Amino acid sequence: MKVPSPAFAMPRPRFPAPALLHAAAEAPHGGGREALMAGVMAVRLISGARGDTALTPETRARRAEAIRAWLPAVTLASTVRTAVLRAVAASEGADAATAADAVVALRDALEESLTRAARTELSGLAAQLRRS
Numbered sequence: 001m002k003v004p005s006p007a008f009a010m011p012r013p014r015f016p017a018p019a020l021l022h023a024a025a026e027a028p029h030g031g032g033r034e035a036l037m038a039g040v041m042a043v044r045l046i047s048g049a050r051g052d053t054a055l056t057p058e059t060r061a062r063r064a065e066a067i068r069a070w071l072p073a074v075t076l077a078s079t080v081r082t083a084v085l086r087a088v089a090a091s092e093g094a095d096a097a098t099a100a101d102a103v104v105a106l107r108d109a110l111e112e113s114l115t116r117a118a119r120t121e122l123s124g125l126a127a128q129l130r131r132s
Contacts, residue, residue, distance in 0.1 A: 015043075015044065015047065016043065016047045016121065016124075016125050016128075017040075017043050017047075017118060017121040017122060017125060018121070019115055019117035019118040019120075019121050020036065020039060020040055020043060020114070020118040020121055020122065021040055022115075022117075022118075023036055023113065023114060023115045023117075023118045024036035024037050024039070024040050027113065031075050031076070031077070032112075032113040034074040034075060034076060035076055035077065035080045035109075035110055035113055036110065036113050036114075037074075038067075038071065038074065038076060038080065038081075038084045039080075039084065039106055039110050041067050041070075041084075041088075042067070042083075042084045042087035042088055042091070042102075042106055043087070043103070043106070043122070043125065045060060045063055045064060045067065045087070045088055045091035046087055046090060046091045046099050046102065046103060046125075046129075047125070048060060048063070048091065049091050049092075049093075049094075049099065050096065050099075050129070050132060057092070060091055060092050061092055063091075064088045064089070064091060064092050067084075067088050068085070068088065071084065071085070077109075079109045080109045080110060082105075082109070083102070083105045083106040083108070083109035083110070084106065084109075086102045086105055086106070087099075087102040087103065087105070087106050089102075090102035096129045096130065096132045097129070097130060099129045100125075100126040100127075100129035100130045101126075103122055103125050103126040103129065104122075104123075104126045106122065107119060107122035107123060107126070110122075
């Protein structure tokens with residue numbers, strides 16, 4: 001049973017790609033899982049740059065630096081690493097079209113590890129960013 005939130009409660013941020021999270025959780029240990037987790041972090045940063053629950057530019061910059069520091073510790077294909085870094089950089093800016101292009105590049109780089117639902121979510125996020 002879902003307990004209703006009090007009227008004074010802050011809205012909970014909603015992650016725009018739960019199927020991507022699920023794909024990462026279900027992936028076997030190894031490069032595919034690491035790539036999906038890097039994708040989750042990049043999408044989280046991009047989604048944190050927009051909407052009612054947008055993070056401050058300073059917070060986004062700190063989180064982007066943390067991801068950049070973490071990336072060398074994981075084994076990623078160069079196409080995935082490049083796409084993640086592009087998405088992380090886009091999360092720091094204010095241009096929604098650049099962020100949308102980064103999400104599409106990330107989707108394409110993760111193609112072989114994505115489920116159909118995760119691919120659809122990333123395409124939808126890119127379309128939403130283009131409309132904003």
